[in-house]
Structure formats: C-alpha cells, structure tokens
Amino acid sequence: MSSFVFRKGVLHAEKVPLPAIADAVGTPTYVYSTEALTRHFLAVSEAFAEARPLLCYSVKANSNLAILKLFAGLGGGFDIVSGGELARVKHAGGDPAKTVFAGVGKTAEEMEAALAAGILLFNVESAEELEALDAVGRRMGRRAPFALRVNPEVDARTHRYIATGLKTSKFGVPFEEAVELYARSRKMKGVRAAGLDCHIGSQLTQSAPLRAALTKVAGLYLALKAQKHALEYLDVGGGLGITYVDETPPSAAEYARVVCAATKDTGARLVLEPGRSLVGNAGVLLTRVLYRKQTPARRFAVVDAGMNDLLRPALYEAHHGFVPLVKRRGGKAVEVDVVGPVCESTDVLAKARSLVLPQAGELYAFLSAGAYGMSMASNYNSRPRPAEVLVDGEAWRVVRERERTEDLWRGERA
Numbered sequence: 001m002s003s004f005v006f007r008k009g010v011l012h013a014e015k016v017p018l019p020a021i022a023d024a025v026g027t028p029t030y031v032y033s034t035e036a037l038t039r040h041f042l043a044v045s046e047a048f049a050e051a052r053p054l055l056c057y058s059v060k061a062n063s064n065l066a067i068l069k070l071f072a073g074l075g076g077g078f079d080i081v082s083g084g085e086l087a088r089v090k091h092a093g094g095d096p097a098k099t100v101f102a103g104v105g106k107t108a109e110e111m112e113a114a115l116a117a118g119i120l121l122f123n124v125e126s127a128e129e130l131e132a133l134d135a136v137g138r139r140m141g142r143r144a145p146f147a148l149r150v151n152p153e154v155d156a157r158t159h160r161y162i163a164t165g166l167k168t169s170k171f172g173v174p175f176e177e178a179v180e181l182y183a184r185s186r187k188m189k190g191v192r193a194a195g196l197d198c199h200i201g202s203q204l205t206q207s208a209p210l211r212a213a214l215t216k217v218a219g220l221y222l223a224l225k226a227q228k229h230a231l232e233y234l235d236v237g238g239g240l241g242i243t244y245v246d247e248t249p250p251s252a253a254e255y256a257r258v259v260c261a262a263t264k265d266t267g268a269r270l271v272l273e274p275g276r277s278l279v280g281n282a283g284v285l286l287t288r289v290l291y292r293k294q295t296p297a298r299r300f301a302v303v304d305a306g307m308n309d310l311l312r313p314a315l316y317e318a319h320h321g322f323v324p325l326v327k328r329r330g331g332k333a334v335e336v337d338v339v340g341p342v343c344e345s346t347d348v349l350a351k352a353r354s355l356v357l358p359q360a361g362e363l364y365a366f367l368s369a370g371a372y373g374m375s376m377a378s379n380y381n382s383r384p385r386p387a388e389v390l391v392d393g394e395a396w397r398v399v400r401e402r403e404r405t406e407d408l409w410r411g412e413r414a
C-alpha cells in the first residue's frame with residue numbers, strides 16, 4: 001500500500017491528506033490512487049513483457065469508469081461477466097476486441113450484444129451455453145469465437161467461497177468433457193473454437209496450485225491443437241493474491257515465471273485476467289466513528305461504513321487493516337470490534353482488533369479496499385452508496401458522487 005503513507009502523522013493518498021477528502025466529500029468514501037493502479041498494471045505487463053500477453057482487467061473487482069479508462073489508456077483489455085460490464089467497458093472507451101466474456105449464466109441478449117460489439121472471446125462454461133451461443137451466432141450470421149472454460153479440479157488453497165476450480169464448483173466444464181465438446185463444436189456454424197480458458201480462484205497466495213492447473217490445461221491445449229482445432233488463445237484467468245495482513249503472495253515476476261513455464265510449449269497467445277492484484281491495494285475506504293459502546297462481553301466502535309459499503313468481511317470473513325487518519329499519540333490498546341450501522345450480526349468490519357479505543361468523530365481508513373469493495377456495495381438498509389474519489393499526485397476528483405436519498409427509490413412506484 002505504498003501510495004498510502006503517513007506523513008507527519010497524517011495518512012495520505014499520494015500527496016493528498018485523506019482528512020481533507022473526508023471533510024470535503026463526507027464519509028464513507030472510497031479513495032483510489034492513480035499511481036498505485038498504474039504501478040500494479042505495469043508490474044504485471046512488465047513481468048510478462050516477453051510473452052506479450054493480452055492483459056484483461058477483471059471489471060468486477062472495481063468497475064468505476066475512471067479506473068476502466070485508466071487501464072484502457074495503458075493498453076489493457078477487459079474480462080467481463082455481464083452485459084452491464086460490457087456497457088461500462090464501452091462507455092469508458094475500452095476495446096471490445098480486447099475483451100473476454102466469462103460467467104456461467106450469459107443470456108442470449110448478453111451474447112448478442114457482445115458478438116455485435118466484436119468481443120474477442122466468449123469463455124463458455126457448459127455444453128448448453130455453447131449451444132445457445134451457436135444459436136445466437138447463426139441468427140446473426142457470425143461465428144462467435146469461444147474458449148471453453150475447463151475446470152482443472154485443483155484446490156487453490158484459498159477461502160472456500162472464492163475457490164472456483166474444485167470438482168464441486170459451478171464453474172467451467174469438467175476437464176474430461178472438453179475434448180468431446182470441442183469436437184462437437186466443429187459441426188456448429190455459429191461458433192468457432194479460438195482458445196482454452198481456466199480460472200481456479202481468487203486471492204491465490206501460493207504458486208503450486210496455479211502451476212498444477214496450468215500444466216494440465218497446457219496439456220489439453222496441445223491435445224486440441226493436435227486434433228486440428230484452430231486455437232490461438234490460452235486464457236489463464238486471474239486470481240493473484242495481495243497482502244491484506246501478512247500473506248506473501250507470489251510477486252508479479254514470480255507469477256509470470258510460473259505461468260510462462262507451464263504454458264510456453266503451447267505457443268499460444270496468453271490472456272491474463274487480473275482483478276484484485278491491480279486494484280485491491282490501490283484503494284481505501286474512509287469512515288468516521290459514530291459511537292463507542294461497551295457491553296459486559298465486548299467493546300465496540302460503531303462507524304458510519306457498514307457491510308453494505310464493504311461486504312467482504314461479512315461475506316468471506318475477510319480482514320482489512322483499520323487505521324486512524326491522524327495517528328494517535330499514546331493511549332493503551334484494547335480489544336475492539338469495529339461494527340457498522342446495518343441491522344445484521346455479520347456487520348462487523350474489523351473483529352477483535354487491538355486498538356487505542358476510537359473516539360466519536362475520529363476518521364479511520366479500511367485498507368486494501370480497492371477490490372470487491374464498491375463493486376459489491378448495495379443499498380441494504382436503504383443506505384445510499386458511498387462516493388468514490390481518484391487521487392493523482394496532489395490532485396483529486398470525485399469519480400462517483402455519493403448517492404442521494406432520492407436515488408434510493410429511483411424506478412419505484414408507490
């Protein structure tokens with residue numbers, strides 16, 4: 001998180017003191033660093049420079065238009081999972097011809113929109129989806145380029161809710177069925193086999209599962225090539241982890257070594273789908289302390305950000321660092337649960353932390369909140385979603401306004 005540093009006891013994003021943003025925009029507010037976003041993107045593209053992969057940022061990690069525009073400007077493509085994400089990519093100036101479309105439940109309308117936009121690759125996740133894509137392609141007089149997403153059946157050794165390559169996962173086509181499905185696709189006039197795809201999970205902190213999965217998938221790619229399928233792309237998915245607490249995920253360079261070593265014999269053009277590793281540590285969520293509360297069992301700090309703003313702790317038992325924007329001098333650390341205002345027992349954003357007891361009115365930041373933060377935010381409890389701010393050096397601007405109360409019932413009829 002080196003773009004977020006304390007200077008003279010005040011937490012800054014690049015050159016901007018975060019309390020200034022909180023005072024101007026209010027809280028809760030997400031703040032992102034242009035410098036960090038750029039550095040993370042370039043770290044991956046430079047680590048893979050020799051392989052010249054297509055770097056498709058996974059939009060669902062953080063879909064703000066300003067972030068999409070930044071990555072498009074750096075030459076990035078996109079990994080999308082819905083028609084809505086396709087529309088965002090286009091609106092931000094992203095190139096559909098550098099965009100791949102994943103997801104187990106694409107509708108015919110979403111397929112049509114993506115094919116019309118000239119998407120690079122449909123990552124198909126079932127036999128029935130391939131048939132549906134074929135029907136769409138035939139209706140439009142086009143051959144939709146596809147890659148089967150295969151399930152390599154490896155344990156990514158991550159939280160069970162974000163592992164996607166287990167035998168029991170809903171994602172991908174069973175590994176053994178892939179050869180037959182590619183063979184069947186030869187008779188389909190609305191699709192053409194253009195690649196092979198896998199994605200084993202998120203927040204991967206070890207390279208062994210990735211190496212095992214990619215070795216399997218590279219073998220399958222070569223077997224399909226030997227059967228004269230005209231594959232060009234090997235999509236290795238995303239999933240590279242970041243440091244939230246004390247995890248030591250592979251560096252970009254180590255990740256590139258593992259991916260390239262496992263896939264180099266294929267001669268395929270690599271597609272990468274990094275999400276979290278580009279944006280996670282490029283963002284923080286600012287919040288203000290409302291109350292302190294002590295029960296016979298526990299001590300609480302109630303803050304103005306809730307699980308509707310940052311869902312990860314409630315959804316995945318995730319840990320986000322929690323620091324005051326202005327460093328506290330002295331004071332004894334006690335064990336505190338940092339909770340939000342939402343009426344749910346899982347609305348605990350930081351559990352059993354050792355902190356100098358926060359005071360009402362004090363500003364804090366949840367760290368490492370750039371990925372799967374705002375993109376998962378909801379209006380639960382009729383709470384307007386937070387504002388988003390992008391910092392660039394000494395400058396900053398609001399890249400998404402805080403929702404207004406009347407936005408809460410937009411489209412409703414009483």
Ligand SMILES: *Cc1c(COP(=O)(O)O)cnc(C)c1O
Pocket residue numbers: 058060061079081102103199201202203237238239240273274275276277371
């Ligand atoms: C979510 C997702 C990604 C991105 O995962 P990260 O862990 O954020 O890098 C990539 N590919 C697919 C298919 C996904 O669903």
